Amino acid sequence: MAARGGADDRVHVLGVRHHGPGSARAVHAALVRLRPDAVLIEGPPEADALVELAADPDMVPPVALLGYRDDDPSRAAFWPFAEFSPEWQALRYAVTRDVPVRFCDLPAAHTLAWEAEAAPVPAAVDAPDDPEAEAPDGAEDDGGAAEARAARTDPIAVLARTAGYDDPERWWEDVVEHRDDGESPFPAIAAAMEVLRETAESAGPGPDDAREAAREAHMRKVLRAALREGFQRIAVVCGAWHAPALRTLPSAAADAAALRGLPKAKVSVTWVPWTHGRLAAASGYGAGVTAPGWYHHLFTAADRPVLRWLTEAARLLREEDQPVSSAHVIEAVRLAESLAVLRGRPLAGLSEVAEATTAVLCEGAEARAALVHRRMVVGERLGEVPAATPALPIQRDLREAQRRLRLRPEATVRDIELDLRKDLDLQRSRLLNRLLLLGVRWGAPRRGDRRRRGTFAETWSLAWQPEFDVALVEAGRWGTTVASAAAARVRELAAEAALPALTRLTEECLRAGLDGALGEVVAAVSRRAAVDTDITHLMAALPPLARAQRYGGVRRHDASSLRAVTDELLTRVCVGLGPALAAAAPAGSSARRPASGGGATAKEAARTVELVDGVHAATGLLGEADRSRWLDTLAECAARSGVEGLVAGRLHRLLHDACRLGGDELVVRFGHATAAAEPPARAAAWIEGFVGGAGAGGGLLLVHDTELLGLVDRWLSGLGADAFGEVLPLLRRAFGAFAPPERRAIGEQARRLGGGPAGRTESVSGGHPVDDERAAPAVATVLRLLAPAAASPVPSPSLQESR
Structure with missing residues (x-):
């Protein structure tokens, strides 16, 4: 091992930008050239047991590592990977060549415990923000303090401004993503980050310095362990900001001191599907990119990417019945390439391609261009995980139900129409309603669809989101299957629900096909109604019960048990409505009553x-x-x-x-x-x-x-x-x-x-007299339509006779 504080030629640090296709290609090329005997990747070490799943052909990115606290699954974190993520390429390289691979970031046990102590977190949170990710500009300041703060929060933007770019994304594309000379960019990236770190340190400590120091201390701890095991060529793939901290190793005691006393919680980690939309910076993901669909295209279509992109855009527009010809595509390619030359770029980037799409393919129509942007630039793509992935029983039950009912989860919103007279559609409806009871809003019912008035018809909008896996983990405390968990959740809600909410729960039980829980809820409704004297509660409780009683047969449920409760509620409403209205009326004669046109009375x-x-x-x-x-x-x-x-x-x-x-x-x-x-x-x-x-x-x-x-x-x-x-x-x-x-x-x-022209000989809109002779044929036609089964032709009456 090298001397304390010095560099070790056995360690090769590859500082990357997360989710960058140029970084991903550069990492793969560097690994092929280095042929490392061990690979360390920024990520939670608890996932080391899951790395072999990356070699499974059923593992299709984008995917994410999901870590959650066993005592509180709502506290969770995701570590996403796309096909164009450098970390994913490093992981795939290692597992397909039997090279030992480990994650080296701060354990999720510390991260999730730290999050809990700092502040409440939502049901699902992204991994901690990476300093190299794009961030909003800070407040204006004077001198080097502002530059130092910017270097810490957004080093890529600082490098872009230094190079004369006003857009960090464009600078990174030109310098890294569009590189094709084969030279490794990592030494230059590490040197640039070292200068930026020195600039940031000169401004004093930052708000996240303690956490970043702990992360880098643990990375070095894992690196030292790999060196002690005798590995001779260790490749470390981490965020570019951390690269200088891993090129030299301070004393192990200093790192141990930084890790001492960290909060800790018991956690579980697994793989879950992810979406391109959640890789976008607009989703709030700290290490997100502006155009995951474009980056996926750059990585998977390295040969003539501009031509292939515009060809795909033309196909998309044709599917929307937009007139786009081959000549449009040719001219759009020429325009994009010409713009790149004028702007001094090595290859047409997203901005040039977007301008060519709008100007040529969409003929200047911004609305059509927005369609291409939404469908291609972000590009909703949902990953898949293999069946061998660790999962709770309720997650496995849902996957089996999705397979059995042919309801494939997708990231894009799609509508499905269900006919409850068909057994398959009835089972689909029950599954979606059970998930709603568990807080998994995979399907959103579209109530009151005027196109489908039958009680047997339902319309749902489906769109799968990664957070639903967290919701399923939370629902696991109620049962091992979706049905049992939904029934247990209903019983829990019924224990404390007011009467109106209780009757709505009755209707939800009926939709979800929870026959066992329905009987208990109906009994609770009967008990609660017997002691509830608030007429507004009784009136609000009646409609859900009436709907459940009327449409129970559509869902193949005997709703006769609801009849007695419904009769009791209606009787009490009929008896109590009159006195309630009299009690609510203001005192005094009608002449002195205040108007019900405003205030609390209204x-x-x-x-x-x-x-x-x-x-x-x-x-x-x-x-x-x-x-x-x-x-x-x-x-x-x-x-x-x-x-x-x-x-x-x-x-x-x-x-x-x-x-x-x-x-x-x-x-x-x-x-x-x-x-x-x-x-x-x-x-x-x-x-x-x-x-x-x-x-x-x-x-x-x-x-x-x-x-x-x-x-x-x-x-x-x-x-x-x-x-x-x-x-x-x-x-x-x-x-x-x-x-x-x-x-x-x-x-x-x-x-x-008010005295205007009267009579039936005027039209409502114009007030013009009606010509009886001209109107008679139209009247005859209407009469024939109203009496199509008449044996003899209907004579053409005069307009006065038809009246």
Whole structure:
């Protein structure tokens, strides 16, 4: 071994930029030339037992080492590798040639314990930021302090500025990524980093110096152990910033002192799939690159990369029905190469290729160019790990379910449509819903898809993210399979959930096919409903139970057990709604009641309307007897005099839609609500509740029922200036929810009420007279469409007869 503090010619330090294709090629070339008998790689030593899996043909990068604390799996860290990562190339070189390989960074046991002591961490975090990674510029400062701080946080940017570049990415591409002369760049990189480290040290200690010192001390510790084992050619692949610290070895005692007393936790490490999107700097990954898709292309298509890239961009655009010819590709290549020559670059880089794509292939259309950027520059690619990878039983169960149900995880978002009448689709739906209960949002249900109205149809958006493996590890405490873990999670949630959440949990159990847990949740609902006296809780709890009872058969579940609980809830709602509305009404006569147009009262009234609408929709899913009982309750409540204006208007609208309130009676009540004795704000709130919001059909009702519209018109005409200003915001809110055609039609009807041209011979939009003779053929065609089975041709009536 060399003398203390000196360099050792048995050690060859290859300082790299993480996830750089030029660095990856340079590392591979250096290893072929050196033929080392041992390789040390920056990474957690706990993963040494997993390195052989890198030789498995089923291991497809991008992948990552996942380390998590056994006592708290939410505290985790990832060490990602892409095919163009220098560390991955070094690992593959070693395992395919039976060269001993080890990871030498600070153990994950210390890293994760350190993270826990420093501050709370999210469910999944990236490996600690690497100083050589691109970082935001610091605040402006004077003199060498700012330069020293920049050297510590972003040494690549400092070197780029020194070379006259305004873009660190472009400088690194020109100097390293596009090198083809075969000369090793590592001595020059190490020398440059040594100067930058001296500059940084001159400014005093940095915030992460203690951690960086511990990392480098452990790297040297592993290196000394390899030298003691007798290895003669040791290749060390690490971040460029650390290279100077490993070229000379200080005393072992100094390094031991730096490692003494570090916090420690028990951890587990495994391989998990990763994505190119999570390698991008935009994802928040500290050592990320701006264009992982471009870098993957540079590494895998070293022969004429610009031509191949633009050809692939043209193919992508053609798939989107964009007209791109071979001539476009030829001209785009010429433009990219010409821009590189003008800018003095050895090869066209991403900026030149992007400009050529926009200008030629996309003909200046930025939106089309954005498609290419999103699909190719970042390039969502999901890696794969072999079946032999260590995993928890729940992870293996999910992988088996994915294989059995033919649901391949992908990084890109894709939509699938499920038909629950098919056994395969039903099982897929159950799996995705069980994962939702466990916090694994692999699939996001698209509720209310208007294209598929049947209760048997579902649409899901699927996109796999690496953090889901962490969520599965956390879910492992509830069970060894997805089904058992979801059932245990449901029981845990049911123990403390309020009544509305408990009934929603019932619906989720039904979707997930958790029959065993469903019975326990239903029993909990019955117990909780028996003691819950809050009418709002009861009303919020009813809709999920009604949906579960109605659609249980679609999911092949006997929902009869829900019937008794649903009946009990509906009975209590019907009995308690009237007194609750009376208790919520402000004290005093109607003339002195405050308006429900703002403040806490308005919010409470809006919440009551939302709950009433929910129960009304729920009773539509139940039997006729339940529907009739509910409508009787609404009729009784609507007749009360002390109900808030917004709520009262909504009750009358629901009764009118259900044919429980005739036109004449409705006109009378409408007139009472807008009488001069009523406060204008309350009358406006009544109208707002009656016409409802978007989708309630209130606009069409006013268009076709001119008597109601006339009542509104006369009420508004009788208001004074002050009262009109008071109610105008409320009416704007009510009528603003209508579609523009509905508002125009209401305006036309109001114009006629005010003395404008009247009669049925006008169109709603233009007010032009209708030519009966010209309209007759169109009327005849409509009649034929409405009666296609008529034995004889329908005669062409006159327009007046059709009316």
